[in-house]
Amino acid sequence: MFSFHRKKSARIALILVPLFMSLLLLFGMMASNLFTAPREQAQAAAPAPNKIVVAQTATPAPMKAAVPKAEPPAVHQLSIVSTPNRNYRAAKSRHIDTIVIHYSSAINVDPARWDDPALVRDIFNRNHVSAHYLIARDGTVYKLVDEQNVAWQAGGSIMPAPDNRKNVNSFSIGIEIIATQKSGFTDAEYASLAQLVNGIRSRSPIRHIVGHDEIGGRRAVNLGLRHDVKPDPGSLFDWSRVPGR
Numbered sequence: 001m002f003s004f005h006r007k008k009s010a011r012i013a014l015i016l017v018p019l020f021m022s023l024l025l026l027f028g029m030m031a032s033n034l035f036t037a038p039r040e041q042a043q044a045a046a047p048a049p050n051k052i053v054v055a056q057t058a059t060p061a062p063m064k065a066a067v068p069k070a071e072p073p074a075v076h077q078l079s080i081v082s083t084p085n086r087n088y089r090a091a092k093s094r095h096i097d098t099i100v101i102h103y104s105s106a107i108n109v110d111p112a113r114w115d116d117p118a119l120v121r122d123i124f125n126r127n128h129v130s131a132h133y134l135i136a137r138d139g140t141v142y143k144l145v146d147e148q149n150v151a152w153q154a155g156g157s158i159m160p161a162p163d164n165r166k167n168v169n170s171f172s173i174g175i176e177i178i179a180t181q182k183s184g185f186t187d188a189e190y191a192s193l194a195q196l197v198n199g200i201r202s203r204s205p206i207r208h209i210v211g212h213d214e215i216g217g218r219r220a221v222n223l224g225l226r227h228d229v230k231p232d233p234g235s236l237f238d239w240s241r242v243p244g245r
């Protein structure tokens, strides 16, 4: 019985073992597919984050394209009123390649009339300073000094490195905008400024548009060029609204 069964079980084993082995092989292949498939999927999916990164790096483009936002509204009419200031140095010809942006107000003289352009012009005259242009809160531009003459607006000053030219008055045009350290600037002021800057750029090869604080700040004081640190136009000024900056 034992021997019979041994013979029989040997025959069964002859059939079952290869069957079992092929099943094992089949299962092994399936299993390997099961496990490799997600890996392949993961590999196939791997470029996706790259695509996202590409999309992200592409997004700043519209921001660059948004620069024309600095263009003034078509409806804005630039109004320039000539009100000569007596503080300037006459110059027959000079090379102008820089525009300096400032803010000024009458807040220290008469807080109730802090934004009165007549009072601000008066203060300039009395304090022996000037600028080529003064822009009022309503956008009116007052022309105080002819562009070819040197206005007394920058004081002791030095251009940012690597330029490093001193006496910025001699090669710049100064624009004062009526504002205080806290008032911010009006849309009319920005609109007039943009038109005025474009006009100056059409007349002179402007290469630099700087804030007074960039040329008359701590560095100018440390170099002994001036005593006070200039704060204007300050952090409330929106440089993205200045064409050519």
Ligand SMILES: [Zn+2]
Residues within 6 Å of the ligand: 101, 102, 103, 153, 212, 230, 232
């Ligand atoms: Zn200034």
